[in-house]
Amino acid sequence: LNSATSAVDGLWRNNPGVAQLLGLCPLLAVSNSLRNALGLGLATLIALMCSNAMISLVRRWVRPEIRIAVFVVIIAATVSVIERLMQAYWHDLYQVLGLFLPLIVTNCAIIARAEAYASRMPLVAAAFDGLWMGLGFLAVLLLIGGMRQALGGSLPLLLLPTGGFIVLALLVALKQAIDQRVANRT
């Protein structure tokens, strides 16, 4: 896999949010405003890049029977470090994201990338995969956050968790429709 297909993969074809449907819990919970979406998206992006890189570095020593445990420890440590740093140097954003930062650990998009990609690939490729997957996740968060914030004033339903599901469903449908169109044309 070269860098270009890795980008297409993360942003469109295998987008964590609208194609793999991974990490929906934080996606729906925090996407009620643009600011929250940006904060959580960036934190997830950094966590994904760091954990992918570290898992790629240790991949030769990790035996298959304990790989999941090791991945989880690495991801949890990465997220804890990001949380502490944000709490120390970016306190405003930390106060907004609060509970959702530790929840990044449970974002299955991260463990999925660790298992499916980073544990088999060299360092640079794994880090780039984290970057593109993270950007794909961030883009979906921003789209949903932006739509909910813009339309939530006139339609308060969108600001509730229900609204998150509805907007996400519309985005997934839109992606499928576009994919189908492209497939029919060729």
Added chain:
Amino acid sequence: MDARAYATPLILAAAVGGSVLLLALVQMHTAAPIAAAQLNAERAQLAALLPPLTPADHAAWDAPAAPVAIETGVELLRRFRVSRAGDTLTTVYEVRTSRGYSGAITLQISVMPDGTLRGVRVRSHRETPGLGDPIEIERSNWILGFDRRRLGDPPRERWAVKPDGGDFDALSGATITPRAVVDAVRATLEFDRREAAN
């Protein structure tokens, strides 16, 4: 046992040990900045409820040993007194009400010596995002509706949200949340007057 059986737990232990070491390092370097940032954030929020201070002013928290119930479901947690040359300028009461829609709402209520509200801010709450959270100053100006109010303005029977026949706006889709806040502010003002009379 073959070497492989030993290696597996050792690898796992190494991963855990490495992570613990990393976290300990980060903890060492961030403990002080985090404490400073928390203090700053707390001060910034409080500053909005205080008059401009001079270095000679005396300002300090005092907290009862246990929360004091000032009305059913409303507890005083602690208060912040600012005084200048012996005269109280402002008292900020930190109260917690359990009458919210989902869990406790903690408020900081700033009262001038004559019983007039300087302002109210929400310190923490767990109300429904999008419905109950306009009580936060970051989301709407609703909480500013308390500025300059006191007991008697409005009169006791209209210290309530509009759906209950009072003077304070309700929030669309959420009545319980603003009702809890209005009641807690009114209870605190009454408590403040009782204290002042003593």
